[in-house]
Amino acid sequence: MTGPLYLFGTFGYGTSLIVSLITGFFFGFVLERAGFAxxxxxxxxxxxxxxxxxxxxxxxxxxxxxxxxxxxxxxxxxxxxxxxxxxxETFLWPQLVGGILFGLGFIIGGYCPGTSMVGIVSGRLDAIVFLGGMFVGIYVFAAGFPIWSTFASSGNLGxxxxxxxxxxxxxxxxxxxxxxxxxxxxxxxxxxxxxxxxxxxxxxxxxx
Amino acid sequence: MQAPDYAQGFWNPYVAGVALGLVLLMSFYLMGTGLGASGAVVRTAAVVAHSVAPEAVEQNEFFKSLFKSGGKHPLMNRIVFMVLGIFLGGFVAVLTARRFRPEVGRGPTAGVGLRLSLAFVGGVLGGVGTRFALGCTSGQALSGGATMAAGSWAFMLAVFGTAFAAAYFVRRQWS
Known part of the structure; x- marks a missing residue:
């Protein structure tokens, strides 16, 4: 069968959630086996x-x-x-600025979002604190959204x-x-x- | 001398990489989209805030699209299910390798307080970063990278360039 199956309507929304769950399972498993916890x-x-x-x-x-x-x-x-x-889609400027902030978060915090989740189930306390910090970061972004909403969608190259x-x-x-x-x-x-x-x-x- | 114990017993990095690539390929073949993680954190954060202050969240310009009337619940989303899978898969991997160990990952001379403070600061920066970039290492760098999306490559270069440049200033927590 020709993929992408979901976009061709081979299976429906409910099945797509199960497919995502199973994909995530393998993703988390491999991240742990790679040593990324x-x-x-x-x-x-x-x-x-x-x-x-x-x-x-x-x-x-x-x-x-x-x-x-x-x-x-x-x-x-x-x-x-x-x-x-x-x-x-490419949003060049926010992706560059987001990349700089994310890079700082990575080296200062020691994790990225997906790996912090595998870190948490491995018992790493710094991973729990990192994910807690991410929640705060998302609230900061949401609170300041009126200020930077124009910038956040700038440089759109499709x-x-x-x-x-x-x-x-x-x-x-x-x-x-x-x-x-x-x-x-x-x-x-x-x-x-x-x-x-x-x-x-x-x-x-x-x-x- | 041996490798430090936190780095022992894992797969060869190329084997792990090819395995991860096959998971990503499977995701594209089945769903048309790659892997992701940060989107689920946004949705969970939105639902948590909504349970405390529903009106403020529904009026917030960033969160309100998740709470459209008649729309699906914010957590009924593929990325949330993927993250549930990540936790499950990671946990099964940890248990079967007998690697569950409560500890704080830090350099041999770094204090726990310093490390946890920086983990928090890094989490905040990373959280803000993912929203400007519309994704993280999995959603943008890996998934966008494998499909050669231009913005994802710009993001990836910015992430690694910045982290290499800033590493010197936080070397004490890792050395």
Whole structure:
């Protein structure tokens, strides 16, 4: 059957909630098995101690990216439906500012939203406090919304993709991203040996 | 020397990454959308606030779209169910690996008070950030990244660029 199944009406709203629950189950399971329940593992990347976050994220991103393209070549996935109805819209300025705030939150708080949830069920108290802080952050955003609502929807470029930005074929863009990921994996190994914050070398290096 | 105990016993990062990628691919194939987490926090925060001050929340420009008359309950949403799944899946993974351990993740010389204060501050910043960016590491960076959405890549670069640049200033809580 050609995906995305829900957008083609293959199953209804009620089933979609169950599908999301099951997808979330696998998501949470894999996040835990990746070691992403611990704030130290998550932030070690920023000190070049252990580049696990980069390895997991980029291999996940490229797996799904290539998988979607292969499925569409096989006729099992209609990429045009995704582009027309489901691709995340670009709001350039708020996404950059949101990214800066989120990056600060990540290195200061030690978590991002999904990983804090896995941290909580692993018993991490700092994860509970982080998620509590997120609630406060959302109330702050809601309270100040009249002030920044115009900015929050500025820079809207619609459903824009990278291959459209660079004006190259989609498969070439994907190949470039895969090449970039492979280069990043190689550089990650070098960065762990460098480990500028630790005089005796990184934990990852000591492990081997 | 060995890896610190908090980093032991996990999957090879590339294996974990491919597994995570397959979960993301499954989500796109079935639903047409990727993974997400922060949207559920917004909806839960809205429902909690609504139980305390319903009128204020219904008049709030940001929250009011969740409480349209005749609309579905804010928690009857795919992202809320996904997050329930995250908690369940994470818990099953923790239990089966016998890794449940109440503790505060922090560097060897950092105090608990410092770490928890910064966890709170970081949570606030992250919460505000997700609302400007319309998503987080899962909804924007992973899901938007895999579909090559331009804004998601801008978000991802901003997140990691900022975190690398700011890491120096909070190194004491992690070293």
């Amino acid at each position: 611990d704030s130290r593992t998550l932030t070690n990347i920023f000190y070049f101690r252990d580049m696990r976050v980069l390895r997991v994220m980029f291999s996940a991103l490229t797996t799904a990216m290539v998988g979607l393209i292969v499925l569409s070549w096989l006729g099992l996935f209609d990429y045009s439906v995704l582009l027309q109805y489901a691709l995340l 459903r824009l993709t990278l291959w459209q930005v660079f004006d190259i074929p989609m498969s070439v863009m994907a190949a470039l991203i895969v090449a970039m990921a492979l280069a990043a994996f190689w550089l990650a190994g070098l960065a762990e040996k460098w480990a500028p914050y630790d005089k005796k070398g990184s934990p990852a290096q000591r492990r081997s």
